[in-house]
Amino acid sequence: MKLYFLGTGSSYPTRKRGVSAAALQLDDGSVWLFDCGEGTQIQVQKVTVSRQRINKIFITHLHGDHLFGLPGLLCTISSQIGMSKEELEAKGTPVVDLYGPQGLRRFVYTSLSLSRSPLQFKYRIHELVPVKDQYLENWDEWDVDHSAPSVTHPSELPGSLICPDEDSDGNVHWKLFDDDNWYAVAGWIHHRVPSFGFVLNEKSRPGTLDKNKLIELGLPPGPAYGQLKKGKSVTTEDGKLITPDMAVGSMIPGKTLVILGDTSDASPLAHLVSSNDRGCDVVVHEATFDESLKEKAAEFGHSTSSQAAEFAKSINAKMLILNHFSQRYGRVSEDSQNEETVAILEQEAKKALEGTSVHIKCAEDLFTYEIPRTSREVSK
Template identity: 50%
Template structure:
């Protein structure tokens, strides 16, 4: 069991000659691809990568700041080219994101008169009052007024919060192979993190024991792995618990949007095999980071430790922090952010920390 993660954009705020803005691709073993955020230029980055645009089936938007969503209309049109000629006439692109995303995408496609060779739908996460900043009403925007549906649009769901004690969870979907839940994280506008969980797999079959019992390899092995009892011709009943090992826990990848405090979704991130967390500014700029709703490397490391993440990947870097190279001040490179995160982990921590770069590919297994 594995997933491949490709970082298409790792910059904050706006693209630079060195980095594009937020977009991350997650590729599954069946070849399908999900995108997380879609900043300006994402379609160009996608074409530079090994990710096949025609395999993108779902897009998740953490929040509606431009560096996470301005590339979405153009990318959807590009996917239209990649999806041309698909045998399935009912092919559907699913987009998930905060309230207002449906209006944004619908109006962008309608005003540009962009027709698509496939259907799309936007499922909106309904924020809770705790996600809105104090000055939210100073800039009135109607997030409901989306206008008439686009010709290729199928009306999506409004996904309400499910509250349990003081925890908020948005259940996006589960298809038996993978599921996605979203959690609240604090930023200057409603922002979400997504926990992607692959289903557990059956344990290993003890083929040697089965041969001892008189059951040769064949279709009945599959039945035992599915949890079904098998009866041999002589009447012996073989129960799965006798010949199948414990199930293997599915992988979990948690991908956070911009945040100065992701603690409200710690329950969803707990036990992540990989955690993607922003580290916009270095620790010495913590006050400035908090002012703009962002995190520092030590803040990211602290959350990863509390959540018990196996691997922490930093991304969403300020333009100040460039890749190391000739003429670059060593104190203004991503390496500084990486070292601060590592130093912040408690002694004995087994969490592995790395920093993303554009077009970096990573396998999590």
């Protein structure tokens, strides 16, 4: 698996940084996109990710620097499918699932419908219903309709409205999906609008098949090998029973990824990872400001790099990747000829992580992080 950082700046794109977007390329080649700020469809062309393989899009919150690139990207995906209606019907029309806060469906429907934009694929939108704690006290001062439209776009399939589940301790989460390979949930985090973080739990996989051992046991290559990988016993032609434990290695633990939206405090989500006995392999956390601007960060619902480090420590993360940097980093200061860079943020985070085994990286646009499969790789 690889994480591609398409945009790592906050607020608006500049010559040096795009705004929020990251793509996770799975081992089977499919792609999940996290946020889609303005210009994402340009950035994604600069990495080895196929837009046609995007089948899930996760929107953390409805601020423009995380959302304004979505209509254009959807239209670009459609234009590059390059199949006729008959070919699509024969091969099966692609489907893209979108997950995000309540209001996402209205945004997508309005932008695509007003622009008369047909799509060559189908999409489903799964909206997360926020909890009371996610709304600021002055939320109702701006009357905005977040409800789903009563009509559907021609390419839209029925989605879902995901309400929060509460555990015995009063913690809440939103269950996104649970399939053969992944269990994905969302948790809420503090910001100026309802904002979510996504916790992706890869399920453990069968161990390596010892083909030489199987041949010694009298089982030649064939469909029976697949049955053993699935945990089923098979019988050779001469009647010998071969069980999975005779030729299949130990289960390979899956990975846990945490990808957060904008936040001044991600602790309401921590229980989704701290209860996981394998910890967290990588957490992507915003670091909009350095510690000297802590009050400004809090005012605008953002974090400093030190706060991001403290959260990574709290969930036992192996790797912390910082992003969503203020445009002040990488810009020449007005009172100095020295250029402020994200090195300031990285140094502060490292200081906060002293004495721990957490690794840290400040992401640049187009930075690629290959999620290691073994603990040996993690230490590199």
